[in-house]
Amino acid sequence: MLSYRHSFHAGNFADVLKHIVQVEILDYLGQKDKVFDYIDTHSGAGLFNLKSEHATKLGEYLNGIAKLNESDFPELREYFRAIKVHNDNKQLQFYPGSPLIAQHFLRNEDKAWLYELHPTDFELLSENVRQTRRVRVKQGDGFEGLLSVVPPISRRGFVLIDPPYEIKSDYDKVFKVVAKAHKKFPTGTYAIWYPVVDRHRIEKLEKSFQNSAIKDIVRFELGLSADTTERGMTSSGMIVINPPWTLKAKMEKLLPKLVQAIDENRSAFYKCDTWVPE
Numbered sequence: 698m699l700s701y702r703h704s705f706h707a708g709n710f711a712d713v714l715k716h717i718v719q720v721e722i723l724d725y726l727g728q729k730d731k732v733f734d735y736i737d738t739h740s741g742a743g744l745f746n747l748k749s750e751h752a753t754k755l756g757e758y759l760n761g762i763a764k765l766n767e768s769d770f771p772e773l774r775e776y777f778r779a780i781k782v783h784n785d786n787k788q789l790q791f792y793p794g795s796p797l798i799a800q801h802f803l804r805n806e807d808k809a810w811l812y813e814l815h816p817t818d819f820e821l822l823s824e825n826v827r828q829t830r831r832v833r834v835k836q837g838d839g840f841e842g843l844l845s846v847v848p849p850i851s852r853r854g855f856v857l858i859d860p861p862y863e864i865k866s867d868y869d870k871v872f873k874v875v876a877k878a879h880k881k882f883p884t885g886t887y888a889i890w891y892p893v894v895d896r897h898r899i900e901k902l903e904k905s906f907q908n909s910a911i912k913d914i915v916r917f918e919l920g921l922s923a924d925t926t927e928r929g930m931t932s933s934g935m936i937v938i939n940p941p942w943t944l945k946a947k948m949e950k951l952l953p954k955l956v957q958a959i960d961e962n963r964s965a966f967y968k969c970d971t972w973v974p975e
């Protein structure tokens with residue numbers, strides 16, 4: 698069952714939070730003169746046309762990236778820069794997905810492992826990403842891929858895990874795979890995206906992490922509206938293991954501003970907390 702296509706959702710409020718956190722981590726890793734590996738377990742197509750039929754069908758980006766005024770967010774200069782390189786003029790038409798955002802930050806010696814299972818998105822990804830000896834695109838299961846490449850030779854790494862959670866067992870799987878990967882590569886930075894469709898699933902995930910041996914876990918969440926039992930995603934978050942030491946303080950200041958920017962019905966909210974201390 699592979700029905701999820703990110704092209705319907707690109708640039709929405711969930712992508713904004715996910716990619717801001719991604720940029721902060723990549724930017725931090727790139728500041729040290731030491732190579733690192735980037736592993737994207739669920740890469741998607743890499744680049745999205747916001748004027749396409751898919752993107753305009755739901756228009757989700759209108760309540761996401763389109764709501765952010767660059768001049769209000771000088772602290773997001775690197776994030777906007779990573780978007781602007783895909784747009785010739787001032788108009789926003791193309792929104793980069795996580796692999797192209799990563800590629801913007803990777804230096805010549807850094808490596809990337811990009812996994813995508815969907816045949817169409819894999820083909821698009823292969824066209825959109827500049828493949829080199831160090832940047833590899835693979836059609837396959839990203840969970841298995843992750844376990845096969847950690848620990849990376851560089852011993853510095855950033856793993857982005859962004860499943861569609863179409864299959865409900867993905868919530869358990871995410872925890873189990875991260876626990877295994879962390880055992881093999883405890884010093885890596887792991888960022889796991891989650892949707893709030895049913896809050897209990899996230900609370901269960903939180904407990905699993907808290908009952909594990911993994912330390913240094915923070916969580917950032919940005920929500921459009923309060924939890925509900927009705928269908929659909931109301932909020933989404935990022936769980937970060939071994940975050941850059943600067944990340945939580947930055948997000949603490951940024952999240953209230955993001956809430957203000959996307960708050961249509963005065964119901965938006967954020968969460969910024971430590972799940973497990975260092």
Ligand code: SAM
Pocket residue numbers: 699701702703715738739740741742743793794795796812813814815818837838839840859860861
């Ligand atoms: N990370 C992307 C971004 O930020 O632009 C978006 C990824 S999208 C939320 C999830 C992607 O995972 C979809 O393109 C889907 O086809 C793919 N997918 C689903 N199951 C997968 C698996 N087991 N391994 C790799 N990719 C998978």
